[in-house]
Amino acid sequence: MIPTTPPTLPPPSPTPTTINLDVQKIREAVQQKVREKLSQITAETQDDQPRAFFGAIIETSPAQITIDYQGSLRHLQISADTVYIDAKRNKAKIDTLKIGQTILALGRPATNDTLDTKRLVATDSQAAKPQFQIVFGKVSDTSQTTPVFTLIPFNNKDQQFQIKTTTTTEFFNRQKEKIDTTLTKGHRLIAVIKSTTSATFTALTLIDLDYSLLPAEASAKAGTPTKKP
Amino acid sequence: MIKELLLAILLGALLGFGATGSILTLRQKPAPQPQPTPTTSPTQTTPTLPSPTISTISSTLVINSPPNNSVVNSAKIELKGTTDPNNLVLVRTPLKTAIATADNNGNFIIDVELDSGLNPISVASVDPDTNNQSTTQIYLTYSTAKL
Numbered sequence: 001m002i003p004t005t006p007p008t009l010p011p012p013s014p015t016p017t018t019i020n021l022d023v024q025k026i027r028e029a030v031q032q033k034v035r036e037k038l039s040q041i042t043a044e045t046q047d048d049q050p051r052a053f054f055g056a057i058i059e060t061s062p063a064q065i066t067i068d069y070q071g072s073l074r075h076l077q078i079s080a081d082t083v084y085i086d087a088k089r090n091k092a093k094i095d096t097l098k099i100g101q102t103i104l105a106l107g108r109p110a111t112n113d114t115l116d117t118k119r120l121v122a123t124d125s126q127a128a129k130p131q132f133q134i135v136f137g138k139v140s141d142t143s144q145t146t147p148v149f150t151l152i153p154f155n156n157k158d159q160q161f162q163i164k165t166t167t168t169t170e171f172f173n174r175q176k177e178k179i180d181t182t183l184t185k186g187h188r189l190i191a192v193i194k195s196t197t198s199a200t201f202t203a204l205t206l207i208d209l210d211y212s213l214l215p216a217e218a219s220a221k222a223g224t225p226t227k228k229p
Numbered sequence: 230m231i232k233e234l235l236l237a238i239l240l241g242a243l244l245g246f247g248a249t250g251s252i253l254t255l256r257q258k259p260a261p262q263p264q265p266t267p268t269t270s271p272t273q274t275t276p277t278l279p280s281p282t283i284s285t286i287s288s289t290l291v292i293n294s295p296p297n298n299s300v301v302n303s304a305k306i307e308l309k310g311t312t313d314p315n316n317l318v319l320v321r322t323p324l325k326t327a328i329a330t331a332d333n334n335g336n337f338i339i340d341v342e343l344d345s346g347l348n349p350i351s352v353a354s355v356d357p358d359t360n361n362q363s364t365t366q367i368y369l370t371y372s373t374a375k376l
Binding site for chain 1: 298300330346368375
């Protein structure tokens with residue numbers, strides 16, 4: 001008796017699964033981000049329009065100064081045309097520059113990381129740091145006695161900002177119209193804030209996205225959960 | 230004589246049975262069977278893993294003009310970029326906050342005011358309907374020096 005191979009059933013036709021669709025969405029989102037970043041980087045280096053880089057000096061030579069620009073090196077080509085302005089805003093000799101000093105270099109790109117430098121300006125290292133933050137969150141608490149409120153950002157609910165308003169704080173609604181200064185618990189705010197020496201931030205601009213809504217509508221809107229990963 | 234005959238028969242039988250047995254044993258070695266294709270019975274359903282929720286916190290936000298680290302020779306410039314359609318866009322320079330709304334294609338143009346020298350600039354894009362947001366940082370230098 002000759003053994004026979006049992007007939008095999010045709011494999012089921014492939015159908016996209018829920019997981020594949022989500023993976024595809026993630027892949028597309030990542031590709032979009034990469035494209036955006038690449039176009040940004042390309043735009044920065046594509047033309048020979050004037051550029052400025054700042055950072056601490058890590059190496060000097062008669063023809064070139066190297067600085068640490070946000071973790072990457074930038075080489076500043078020095079020529080007879082290069083002018084150095086010191087901290088007192090006077091022209092000074094380039095050979096007075098020291099390792100560790102923060103400078104702002106202006107010129108035109110020679111290569112991706114080299115600048116044909118025309119101007120060097122002594123700069124305070126703090127001047128290059130962003131002074132302001134833009135925070136988007138929900139008002140969780142307001143004070144009856146002081147102009148301080150608490151804002152919990154949507155992108156980090158474990159964090160909270162103590163923010164004070166001043167006479168110069170600008171208030172806007174969602175339509176970018178100026179409004180009065182009343183803050184409501186539960187409202188969503190976009191806050192432009194500045195660090196102070198204390199733990200409290202100063203509000204420069206506040207946009208109340210729920211200002212025009214009735215209280216019940218504002219609570220419902222602010223309570224809408226955002227999707228988490 | 231009879232003894233020899235019987236012995237011959239016995240030996241022959243042994244040889245015959247041995248040969249037959251070997252042949253049968255070789256024939257019975259199973260041929261490689263094809264792997265069975267997994268099928269689901271009509272009553273079974275393929276279990277699906279819970280779909281991972283994708284973070285929708287982040288909007289897109291790109292500053293197209295001027296490029297980061299540019300030197301501009303005017304204190305008042307136009308900042309151009311792209312983000313999600315109809316998002317609110319905020320730009321904070323060392324001097325002022327500027328606010329704009331992206332159009333239906335996500336494009337925005339916003340007038341900003343720069344301080345002399347290096348300007349660290351914070352930019353944020355917010356979707357008021359979904360609470361999605363994105364932030365970025367650029368540096369522009371305002372200088373009238375001939376470069």
